[in-house]
Amino acid sequence: MTKVVAIALMVGLLAGWGVFAPAAPAAEPSESAPTDGEEEDFEGLPEAPGREAVYFNCTACHSIRQVTQQRMSREEWDKLLDWMVATNGMHPMRPWARTRVLNYLTTHYGAEEEDWAGLPPGDGRDVVFYTCQACHSLAIVKQQGLNRVWWDETLTWMVEEQDMPELDDEDRALVLDYLVANFGPGSRRR
Numbered sequence: 001m002t003k004v005v006a007i008a009l010m011v012g013l014l015a016g017w018g019v020f021a022p023a024a025p026a027a028e029p030s031e032s033a034p035t036d037g038e039e040e041d042f043e044g045l046p047e048a049p050g051r052e053a054v055y056f057n058c059t060a061c062h063s064i065r066q067v068t069q070q071r072m073s074r075e076e077w078d079k080l081l082d083w084m085v086a087t088n089g090m091h092p093m094r095p096w097a098r099t100r101v102l103n104y105l106t107t108h109y110g111a112e113e114e115d116w117a118g119l120p121p122g123d124g125r126d127v128v129f130y131t132c133q134a135c136h137s138l139a140i141v142k143q144q145g146l147n148r149v150w151w152d153e154t155l156t157w158m159v160e161e162q163d164m165p166e167l168d169d170e171d172r173a174l175v176l177d178y179l180v181a182n183f184g185p186g187s188r189r190r
């Protein structure tokens with residue numbers, strides 16, 4: 001097993017259960033991490049990265065409706081998570097898990113349109129926006145004009161050398177399509 005695979009597995013396991021196990025009596029964890037094929041409807045939460053983390057973290061104490069009836073900006077969701085931890089006894093999440101949860105909440109239960117830092121519309125924009133901006137300005141992304149192979153290399157480099165959390169296959173394909181379509185070899189420098 002390569003180091004990268006081992007780390008990915010470890011992260012997967014943590015993503016699956018480590019984060020919410022202590023506070024989630026209602027959702028008894030099984031020994032194995034959940035798989036994509038798992039039959040679970042998550043009470044209608046839209047399918048996207050972070051759904052499981054939101055569902056299991058938040059339903060440990062109250063109905064998911066408490067969450068889904070809200071519309072808040074990212075900053076407000078961020079404050080709310082602080083409040084859940086500080087006052088309501090929520091187990092703190094690891095930073096990257098928290099980022100995922102925030103991404104999910106902001107994408108699906110956000111207050112108003114984000115301006116996406118000037119990223120053109122398209123599938124994958126939200127994933128690029130939240131994933132890449134966790135560490136650096138999107139200007140660094142927008143100024144590139146790379147073909148698919150080089151974007152692929154760049155993502156691998158981000159994961160292996162810069163500690164970017166690994167995207168699942170579906171998200172990675174989405175991100176690659178988006179980057180090549182908008183910041184490909186033919187794109188004007190922005």
Ligand code: HEC
Nearest residue numbers: 023054057058060061062066067070084088089090091101
């Ligand atoms: C350990 C228990 C616990 C966990 C875990 C928890 N909450 Fe809460 N949450 C509470 C309690 C208690 C309240 C009610 C607080 C009050 O009304 O004073 C609440 C209320 C809320 C409200 C309603 C706020 C309002 O103004 O009415 C929202 C939204 C919310 N939680 C979101 C979340 C989200 C999102 C998560 C998961 C990331 C989460 N909660 C996880 C305990 C928890």
Ligand code: HEC
Nearest residue numbers: 128131132134135136140141144154158162163164165175
């Ligand atoms: C965990 C942190 C992290 C995340 C997340 C991250 N990056 Fe980076 N990225 C870096 C760092 C650090 C550098 C600077 C590396 C250097 O110059 O040595 C960088 C540099 C870059 C560069 C510049 C390469 C160059 O030739 O100068 C590009 C392009 C890039 N990142 C794309 C992305 C994209 C696209 C994403 C999202 C899919 C992303 N990054 C997410 C940490 C991150």
